Amino acid sequence: MKVSTRSRPSAVAGAIAGVMRENGSAEVQSIGAGATNQAIKAVAIARAYLSEEGIDIVCIPSFIDVAIDDEERTAIRLLIERR
Amino acid sequence: MKVSTRSRPSAVAGAIAGVMRENGSAEVQSIGAGATNQAIKAVAIARAYLSEEGIDIVCIPSFIDVAIDDEERTAIRLLIERR
Numbered sequence: 060m061k062v063s064t065r066s067r068p069s070a071v072a073g074a075i076a077g078v079m080r081e082n083g084s085a086e087v088q089s090i091g092a093g094a095t096n097q098a099i100k101a102v103a104i105a106r107a108y109l110s111e112e113g114i115d116i117v118c119i120p121s122f123i124d125v126a127i128d129d130e131e132r133t134a135i136r137l138l139i140e141r142r
Numbered sequence: 143m144k145v146s147t148r149s150r151p152s153a154v155a156g157a158i159a160g161v162m163r164e165n166g167s168a169e170v171q172s173i174g175a176g177a178t179n180q181a182i183k184a185v186a187i188a189r190a191y192l193s194e195e196g197i198d199i200v201c202i203p204s205f206i207d208v209a210i211d212d213e214e215r216t217a218i219r220l221l222i223e224r225r
Contacts, residue, residue, distance in 0.1 A: 092179035099178055099218060103203040117200035117225070120186040135182060
């Protein structure tokens with residue numbers, strides 16, 4: 060899922076938690092410092108939600124190139140997995 | 143280690159890689175979106191460095207309260223561990 064500066068971390072966290080329960084892994088993408096900050100906050104919140112259910116998540120950050128309006132941008136990809 | 147907006151991600155990545163080789167785990171703290179963005183970039187770069195050596199790292203984000211100049215601030219703590 061895509062996270063922007065305006066994304067609410069708690070809402071993104073709820074979505075991450077839902078996907079993790081369903082699939083066992085999730086992926087979040089962000090472009091720019093504000094969006095990446097919201098994304099990492101969302102992972103921290105999702106981690107708290109899921110730990111109450113005995114699900115221990117970790118995140119694996121990497122860079123990916125994405126095309127936006129025909130422009131190449133570097134995004135941060137957070138892959139979220141169960142430990 | 144503390145990361146600020148002005149930290150160079152590649153320099154922080156080198157430090158993370160060194161600590162991971164030595165200790166098997168590392169911790170990075172940041173306050174604010176700019177610093178957290180540098181921190182997560184540093185983890186992505188360190189991951190690339192260490193994967194060449196067969197070391198697979200993951201990161202575990204959480205919130206922590208830190209006192210700075212007698213003021214309580216919320217920081218992001220990235221715990222970095224081998225998978």
